[in-house]
Amino acid sequence: MRPHRRHVLAGLGAAGFSGLAPARAQTWPSQIIRLVVPFTPGGSTDVLARLIAAKLEQVIPGRGFVIENRPGAGGMTAAGQVAKADPDGHMLMMGHIGTLAFAPSLYPNVPYDPVRDFQPVALVAMVPNILAINPQLPAKTLGEFIAHARAHPGKLNYSSGGQGSAAHIATAYLAHRAGIEAVHVPYRGTAPSVNDLVAGNVQFTLTGGPAVLPLAEGGQLRVLGVANRERVGFAPNLPTLAESGLPGFEAVQWYGVVAPARTPRPIVDRLNRAINDLLRQPDFAAALARDGAIARPETPDGFGALIASELTLWRDVITRAGIKAAE
Known part of the structure; x- marks a missing residue:
């Protein structure tokens, strides 16, 4: 699922922007942090976002987090809006495989580029x-x-x-x-x-x-x-498709937090540490497992590499199979 972001601070030179980043990071958060969910309430993306936001409020002092559900166009409406938001760390999105990997190959006019327009923050879960x-x-x-x-x-x-x-x-x-x-x-x-x-x-x-x-x-x-790289804890006796005759086969759904491109790295790293600490808590990981999900702590760069590789994999699959989104 994928945005093409235009420079929000187009009037500023690169040096001017980089000079603002440290100051923004030092004063962050200075307002409510909005975690956008590109779908209606009640779905998997929404549930994960609310779990994450409730826990982050306990470790990141400030004015708290609010969930904003912005459904429309298969998640592309919200993703396009977040891609164009001010990169100050106060707007995030719970992205997933659909908005960040499938959409560019399914739809003709996606209003964002998943790699260029977003800063990966933290991978949350694999399903x-x-x-x-x-x-x-x-x-x-x-x-x-x-x-x-x-x-x-x-x-x-x-x-x-x-x-x-x-x-x-x-x-x-x-x-x-x-x-x-x-x-x-x-x-x-x-x-x-x-x-x-x-x-x-x-x-x-x-x-x-x-x-x-x-x-x-x-x-x-x-x-x-x-369809996982290894057997899963919630179904330990179920073999992987890879070990059963399809070597290397993996097809998982995934969810993760992203921010607008050029969000200051100190803010990204702070959010990443907080989310990863949460994912490593046994009770939180167990709660995810009950819903068939696997907590997956990852660095921002590691999450970015996943998005890039999934874009390539699923573009090939979608193109070869001639799959189009529902009209």
Whole structure:
């Protein structure tokens, strides 16, 4: 998901701007810090933002944090606004894989550039996708599933929460890597897509754990693997897809805090330390795990490298599969 930012202080020379940065950092925060969520309340991005903001208020003295929900255009409206905000550390955004990695390849006119227009602050959480199938399929392992799909090209359907959604793109990536042909069936949200998987109207999906693991425990679905680099603590007996026959395969959703480009580095580093300290707390990490998420402390530069690499990976996947956002 990606902004092209114009220089906010265009009238100032580079030397003038760099001279302001230390002063801004010394007086920060001087007002309420707004953490923008580019979606409606109640979703995963919103929940994570509120958890983070509540904890940061306890360790960063000042006038506190406020969550601002600014839905619209798949998150691009808010992202474009944050990209153009004053880079003084008082406006942040809870970004995620959609706004920072998918959007530039899904939409023709994205009002921001995820690399050029944002300063990465802190990676917060990774949500590994899990391959779930309808139990009527004669497959109990990834290898058996791939063999069955290859023997029936174009006959299997996979569901997602919508055209251009994370599950759509991740499952298209899985199909490409596995060398199988399948038909995408988009739904209006994850819940109805999983419900139809249980009913047998579609045969598989690759989506976040919270949507499918409880149903697998009840025998309504069968899970074959997790699309993470390593096994996950909330499902330790579930093999990775990489170890099950797709070497190097990884498809995770991720969330992280970003600021407008040119936000002073001392402010960025202070926020990064505070967020990482929170992520390392066992109770906080356990709370994330209950929702199928993995706390992932990271440096600002490390988060930036992730955004850049994900942009490249998913651009190739989206282009190859001919995926377009819903109109």
